[in-house]
Amino acid sequence: MGIECQEATPVWLENLFQGVGNLVIPLGFIGELGFRYLEPDNPANTTQRWLLAVYLIPHELAGGKHDGSSVVAGFSLSITEVSKLFNVSSVVWNVPRAYTDGLAGPEVWLEGVYDSGHGCFPVQLHIYSDPPKDEKPSVVLNTHTNTLTQK
Secondary structure, eight states: OOOOOOSSOOHHHHHHHHHHHHHOEEESOOOOEEEEEEOTTSTTOOSSSEEEEEEEOOEEEESSTTTTOEEOOEEEOOHHHHTTTTEEEEEEEEOOSSOSSSOOSOEEEEEEEEEOSSOEEEEEEEEESSOOTTOOOOEEEETTTTEEEEO
16 A cells, blocks of 8 residues: 655544544654555545555664664554544454555554544544654654754
8 A cells, every 4th residue: 555645634634643643652752643645536546535544753863872773662552542533334453474565564454434523534544553664753862861853
């Protein structure tokens, strides 16, 4: 699934992603929540739904023996709580052994309809444990001072 992100993200979609982000519980330092999507009418999208992907953006370590390394924190996420964000009709835990595109790692896949209050949108939400391979770190964590700087 080659999911891309558009320049002008619809407000309802930002709200849904924010809702997911609010449910992420860090298991260590956690960076920002990243997302990508394909609209239903995009020729690369065969689902006829909004195809959504969320993941943690990696951060870079500065100082110490792992200086310059790009890492992604562990996290916990209640699928029960995520399923309350929209009318979920299907939940799948997917652990492929090989990947064909930039998104990698096990994923939880929820399908259903999101009611924004201004319209209903069919969605297929993929929550990945790892970011796409082309996702660059957004912040640098200094391991000596435990401070953050934007990259």
